[in-house]
Amino acid sequence: MMRLELEYRYISGAYGTVFKGKNKKNDAVVALKRVRIPITDDGVPLSTIREVSLLKQIGTYRHPNIVQILDVCHGKRLEKELIMYIVFEHMEQDLSSYLDKCSRGAGIKSTEIRKIIHGILSGVEFLHLHRIVHRDLKPQNILLTESGVVKLADFGLAKTYDFDMKLTSVVVTLWYRAPEILLGMPYATPVDIWSVGCILGELYLLKPLFCGSSDSDQLMKILRILGRPKFEDWPQDISLKYDSLDVGEVGDLRNLIPNLCENGYDLMMKMLTFKYSKRITAGDALKHVYFSEEPLDT
Amino acid sequence: MSYYGSAGKYSNKMKDVIDVMELQREKNRKIQQLDYRKLDFAGGFTPARFIFECGMKLQGQPLTLATAAILMHRFFKEVDQSNYDCYLIAASTLYLAGKVKDDPLKIRDIINVAHNTLHRGNGPLEIGDEYWNMRDAIVQAELLIMRVLKFEVSITHPHKFMLHYLKSMEGWLGRDQWNAAPIARTAAAFLQDFHHDPSILDYAPQHVAIACISLALQCYGVRLPLIEDNDDEAWYSVFVKDLQKDRHWEIMEKVMEVYNKEPETS
Known part of the structure; x- marks a missing residue:
């Protein structure tokens, strides 16, 4: 077992608090995520047991685009909950701070964007192959190593986090949410592809693609750029009727992101496909010609 | 089909297997109620x-x-x-x-x-x-x-490997020979019973699966076609490459030992 020393708290996010810590054995700096596990009359919830054990199993594969899980430790035991710490490798930079830095400078080279998106998609494909839906992909939980390799963080505990979220009142960002989540429909792996599509746009645009302030506002912002979906792609079994959709003037993604190349645009549209069953999969996206075209420096 | 296989280097070990099977049959006549x-x-x-x-x-x-x-x-x-x-x-x-x-x-x-x-x-x-x-x-x-257990509670079971090996063997042996002896049932029974012994933790799940199938094959004297019986290559080498013959025997013996651990009922 690791001996850890908490240094200081540095992010109090929607999904529990993250601490920076030090492994006393080798002085390695680690990130510690504190998660509250409810203990009911039935003991530890089934979802937590399944998620934590899956997370530990995932760690053994050491995928290059997945943040390395070093350990799972238990902390304080209270009457009705157990504090658990998940120990990750620590990284100084995430995609959000990187975007910040680049937006104040010269932007991001398109070859660099391609590398980042390829890394994200590789990580997403790996998660999907292991039956994990990330559900909350966004620049804040995509970490960057010093050599520019992306690593996905904050996955695999969706149901465990749900409990934690009920206890915190932090607003979760909606900007990367797929339409099916916004519409309250059942969802699966395609939601992550949607998020990657949003991030792809953001890397070119240097600001978020769709910045809604509520579920319905978010949906409207999406439709105002992508246009109203085809009638047959609109879900039948929801209260929001197709005919009542008043989208108004529709912008054009091409004009919005003029520096996006042809193949990049094609891939992005395949990732931002409204109907989730028609959305491209991570595996197919990785085979897209966008990733194999001649490197161009812009 | 010979129940005892060909006489030879395995005959002593084979006798153990047959004894175990006999013992099992005897015991299974009535499910014992343990106190x-x-x-x-x-x-x-x-x-x-x-x-x-x-x-x-x-x-x-x-x-x-x-x-x-x-x-x-x-x-x-x-x-x-x-x-x-x-x-x-x-x-x-x-x-x-x-x-x-x-x-x-x-x-x-x-x-x-x-x-x-x-x-x-x-x-x-x-x-x-x-x-x-x-x-x-x-x-x-x-x-x-x-x-x-440090939250490591998910397990890679031998069962899934066993299923795939058995499925391949079904085609390998041909339907008639496959149906002549309950290889799959017996192998699965050995596997389940092996879970009574903590030594199951010491072996790779693939190896445990192979050993249980081997034992079942030997019990019914089933030989796989197109396999030369020599020391260089074992029948299971198409499935696993890293299982040494002595380790293979070691697991089989561990599986057999389980049946000696069953408490006697009066």
Whole structure:
């Protein structure tokens, strides 16, 4: 077992608090995520047991685009909950701070964007192959190593986090949410592809693609750029009727992101496909010609 | 088809196998009712036996029971066995395994079945202090097991490997020969019974699967076509490359030993 020393708290996010810590054995700096596990009359919830054990199993594969899980430790035991710490490798930079830095400078080279998106998609494909839906992909939980390799963080505990979220009142960002989540429909792996599509746009645009302030506002912002979906792609079994959709003037993604190349645009549209069953999969996206075209420096 | 295979270097070992099978048949005529309260830990055999008996009564999936047995063996590998009630741990691993495998077993059913298996002939436990104490004990023990096992509670079972090996062998042997002997059933029975012994933790799941199939093949004297019987290559080399012959025998012997550990009933 690791001996850890908490240094200081540095992010109090929607999904529990993250601490920076030090492994006393080798002085390695680690990130510690504190998660509250409810203990009911039935003991530890089934979802937590399944998620934590899956997370530990995932760690053994050491995928290059997945943040390395070093350990799972238990902390304080209270009457009705157990504090658990998940120990990750620590990284100084995430995609959000990187975007910040680049937006104040010269932007991001398109070859660099391609590398980042390829890394994200590789990580997403790996998660999907292991039956994990990330559900909350966004620049804040995509970490960057010093050599520019992306690593996905904050996955695999969706149901465990749900409990934690009920206890915190932090607003979760909606900007990367797929339409099916916004519409309250059942969802699966395609939601992550949607998020990657949003991030792809953001890397070119240097600001978020769709910045809604509520579920319905978010949906409207999406439709105002992508246009109203085809009638047959609109879900039948929801209260929001197709005919009542008043989208108004529709912008054009091409004009919005003029520096996006042809193949990049094609891939992005395949990732931002409204109907989730028609959305491209991570595996197919990785085979897209966008990733194999001649490197161009812009 | 010869029941004893060809005479030769395996004949001594083969005799063991046949003896085991005979013993098994003898014992299986009547399911013995063990009085667990009189049994000792027996290297983990007793709680494993308890898990399988209770688990079957609870109609848990075979993989759920296998998970419970593995978790129990892993737990007792980490702690001093004399500090814990092995039946409480066994019942708790069943409960935990149900959650791990998404085959939830109700805690109340587990308590009733465990209680009745320990105290045969008694009626169901009344809802009272004893019931609530047991319930609390299981919930606490579940958490303890998780912590002792450092939350590593998902297991790679030999079963899935065994299934694929057997499926390939079905085509390899041809339908007629395949149906002539219950290879799959026997191999699966060996595998399940091997879960009574903590030594199952020492071997790769692929290797355990192969050893159980080998044992089943030998029991029924089935030989695989197109395989030369030589020392350089084993029949299973198409499936696993890293299983040495002596290790293969070692696992088979461990599987056979399980049948000697079964307590005698009067």
